[in-house]
Amino acid sequence: MRKIGVLTSGGDSPGMNAAIRAVVRSAIYHDIKVVGIKRGYEGLINGDIEDMNLSSVADIIHRGGTMLRTARSDEFRTEKGFNKALNVIKIFGIEGIVVIGGDGSFKGAEKLSQAGISTVGLPGTIDNDLAYTDYTIGFDTAVNTVVNAISNIRDTSTSHGRANIVEVMGRHCGDIALYAGLAGGAESIIVPEEPFSIDEICKRLIQGRNRGKLHSIIILAEGVLNDANELAKAIVEKTGADTRLTTLGHIQRGGSPTAFDRNLASRMGGRAVQLMMENKTSRVVGIKGNEIIDLDISEALSIKKEINKDMFELAKILSI
Structure with missing residues (x-):
């Protein structure tokens, strides 16, 4: 392996820069040239590519987002767009590509592998929605962002004696809601994987109020309800509690990555280069029981x- 590329695709996540840094520096250490592909597969199609060196990735390990920027590419899914990407890869002499992103990005990497390009995927997504790995890059940072927000909301909620619904990301996977809700001491956690009862939520709120509790925190994963305001209205109608909704949105994607995410991204990036050197392709890197693993993309x-x-x-038990 003489020359590899690295790209970030799909939604950004804290720790992507640490992963890029690990890939670039590990490759250079082993005398492999590296190019950065900007704006994901869209940049690959358009040849938005630059040579990377040690200085290219200096002072980025602590930064959120991705220095290579990211995008979603509908054109790459077409035969014409895919062939354009293959032509660019040939022109630049790229033999392998490290793809940092989620399941959609991995499917693109698998397609490139089938066309003869060595590919390795790193799980960069805050949702933690890839089942093969215990944790994805950015998840821990997102959870800590939500926990900090819960603490801030609790302060004002207590002052006014309110109930607060905190809507977090995780349209199909409730891990952010679950981990942040448990760590933040939420009274109720609503996730897409489990049914919920508004009456049960209201019962917990009333029981807390009866023992003198001045606030109530309800964590809601986005997408469970068509309109989270409807839940707030139902709680007001059933309990009379002054109820407010806070949607955290993209604040969960930003910020300096935690030490856990920086270390995870660095370890995964190092493994990706090792796999490239072993001429392995269509692999994804993950972590199981604190051990870095890799397996076939499909x-x-x-x-x-x-x-x-x-x-x-456990979260239900501890919130009584």
Whole structure:
């Protein structure tokens, strides 16, 4: 392997820069040339590519977002767009590509591998929705962002004696809601994987109020309800509690990555280069039991993601 590329695709996540840094510096250490592909597969199609060196990735390990920028590319999914990408890869003499992103990005990497380009995927997404790995790059930072927001909301909620619904990201996977809700001491956690009862939520709120509790925090994963305001209205009608909704939105994607995410991204980036040197392709890197692993992309994407039911039940027990 003489020359590889690295790109970030799909939604950004804290720790992507740490992963880029690890890939670039590991490759250079092993005398492999590296190019940065900007704006994901869209940049690959358009030849938005630049040579990377040690200085290219200096002072980025602590920064959120991605220095290579990111985009979603509908054109890459077309035969014409894909062939344009292959032509650019040939022109630049790229032999392998490290793809940092989620499941959609991995499918693109798998397609490139089938066309003869060595590919390795790193799981960069705050949702933690890839079942083959315990954690994805950016998830821990997003959870900590939500926990900090819960603490801030609790302060004002207590002052006014309110109930607060905090809507977090995770349209199909409730891990952010679950982990942040447990760590933040939420009374109720609503995730897409588990049914919920508005009456049960109201019962918990009333029980807390009866024992003198001045606030109530309800964590809601986006997409569970068509309109989160409807939940707030239902709570007001059933309990009379002054209820407010806070949607955290893209604040969860930004910010300096935690030490956990920086270390995870660095370890995964190093493994990606090792796999390239071993001429392995169509692989994704993950972590299981604190050990860095790798497996076939198609196998990884076939594993169904499930909520941690024990953790979900524990959160219910501790919120009585």
